[in-house]
Amino acid sequence: MLHTSLHRALGENPGDLTDQMIDDAVAQGIEEADDLDWKKTLPAEKDFRDSDIVKDIAAFANAGGGVIVFGVTETNRAATGRNDAGELSEGYERTIRKVSMAAITPPVFGVQAFVIPSTTGTRAVALVIPASPDAPHLVFRNDTFGAPLRTGADTLWMNERQLEMAYRSRFDGARRGEEALQQLYEDMAAAVGADEHAVLVGAARPRTRRPRVEPRHEVTSVFYQASMVARWWLSGNSPYGPLEDVNLYQARPAMDGHYLPPKDPGDYREAHAAIYDNGSIGLSWRAGGHMHEHTGKPYGPHQIPTIAIEGFAAALIALVHAVASETSVGDYEIFLGVELNSADGKRPEFLERNAAPPAGVHRTISGRFRPLHTIVDPSANDTTFIRAAVDIATSALNQIGIKKPTILDTMLPPRPRDWTW
Numbered sequence: 001m002l003h004t005s006l007h008r009a010l011g012e013n014p015g016d017l018t019d020q021m022i023d024d025a026v027a028q029g030i031e032e033a034d035d036l037d038w039k040k041t042l043p044a045e046k047d048f049r050d051s052d053i054v055k056d057i058a059a060f061a062n063a064g065g066g067v068i069v070f071g072v073t074e075t076n077r078a079a080t081g082r083n084d085a086g087e088l089s090e091g092y093e094r095t096i097r098k099v100s101m102a103a104i105t106p107p108v109f110g111v112q113a114f115v116i117p118s119t120t121g122t123r124a125v126a127l128v129i130p131a132s133p134d135a136p137h138l139v140f141r142n143d144t145f146g147a148p149l150r151t152g153a154d155t156l157w158m159n160e161r162q163l164e165m166a167y168r169s170r171f172d173g174a175r176r177g178e179e180a181l182q183q184l185y186e187d188m189a190a191a192v193g194a195d196e197h198a199v200l201v202g203a204a205r206p207r208t209r210r211p212r213v214e215p216r217h218e219v220t221s222v223f224y225q226a227s228m229v230a231r232w233w234l235s236g237n238s239p240y241g242p243l244e245d246v247n248l249y250q251a252r253p254a255m256d257g258h259y260l261p262p263k264d265p266g267d268y269r270e271a272h273a274a275i276y277d278n279g280s281i282g283l284s285w286r287a288g289g290h291m292h293e294h295t296g297k298p299y300g301p302h303q304i305p306t307i308a309i310e311g312f313a314a315a316l317i318a319l320v321h322a323v324a325s326e327t328s329v330g331d332y333e334i335f336l337g338v339e340l341n342s343a344d345g346k347r348p349e350f351l352e353r354n355a356a357p358p359a360g361v362h363r364t365i366s367g368r369f370r371p372l373h374t375i376v377d378p379s380a381n382d383t384t385f386i387r388a389a390v391d392i393a394t395s396a397l398n399q400i401g402i403k404k405p406t407i408l409d410t411m412l413p414p415r416p417r418d419w420t421w
Helices: 005-010 019-028 052-062 090-102 160-192 216-233 306-324 382-399
Strands: 036-039 065-070 072-075 078-082 112-116 124-130 138-141 144-146 148-151 154-157 199-206 252-254 257-260 271-276 281-286 303-305 332-339 349-351 372-376
Touching: 005 019, 005 036, 005 065, 019 072, 019 078, 019 112, 036 052, 036 072, 052 065, 052 090, 052 124, 052 138, 052 148, 052 154, 090 112, 160 199, 160 271, 160 281, 160 332, 199 306, 216 257, 216 271, 216 306, 216 382, 271 306, 281 306, 303 306, 306 332, 306 349, 306 382, 332 382, 372 382
Parallel strands: 036 065, 303 349
Antiparallel strands: 065 124, 072 078, 112 124, 138 144, 148 154, 199 281, 199 332, 252 257, 257 271, 271 281, 332 372
């Protein structure tokens, strides 16, 4: 769900960008600002890389994000009329994303392009650029690098002092973000407890701040969407993952967010989940001691079926996608790990679903699972974003000596037609 600078200028609630909003902006003479720019037409796709739009994308990313609206004429920076913006094809959208990553250093992730539906045939297009934690972003022009910055309605170039401050802000922000992510990871591990059973733990946060409050019913909707997508990603196998074991309909207020308790506290599949107002996510699942899918006998409390790793990765990444799809955000930073602090000193073991011990028992080289740390861009659709789940599951399985997932696969069955997201 979008809440752009144009929404704010018009006093609109979060929602889609509409043709009526463009008409209202023209009628009210809404002026360009440091987070809003009017453009008459899209450049031709073949000319996009060499156009000033690339500089504008970097400038908005350096200044906290913003929106470029194509299809509006302006006089003295105020919107004065409508003009046909031209066509935004799927190929053009891919070009915009590629150029935002290839022609800007470091890349600007999460740029979204929207065709604004029109009833009159006068097309409008919007580019939504998120704030970036990687600022300053530089572009190459006239044989030199420079960092553009949106200042009011103008795009200027950063001076040396501004560049110094921008780099300091980037490094300080990265340090604070990693500390916050580590704290969230530790909180989720403590929620389920790792003294008796091995626990899978995940934490994720948007690298760009995104203040927002979720009503309880929206939290339930986000988790329900994530659980359905995770099931689909697991290729129609029996539902198996932490979102099956949290109570989706009992979201409780928590500090700066909401907490979802386990369906069955104390159960061998006890799970906990949390979503925070800034878009951060926490997930933990008691994964040691599950029942064998064929014999029904329990594994040891330190033994984790390898398919549990796949189910957990699918749930965590699907949850990131569901939260991110509610608004325009950039990339997410993710931790995924295994925790076990048993008194008897046992280390986690990982058991393949169809292999008999000892052949199917796997351990890490050191005996300890090293938490994975990765960054993903959730702006892709759920059909494509499964790649992030496959990648993190593969990295986890590689650590214990397994080549690839067995049930999590990019070759998906048809997407359910009744999904409305």
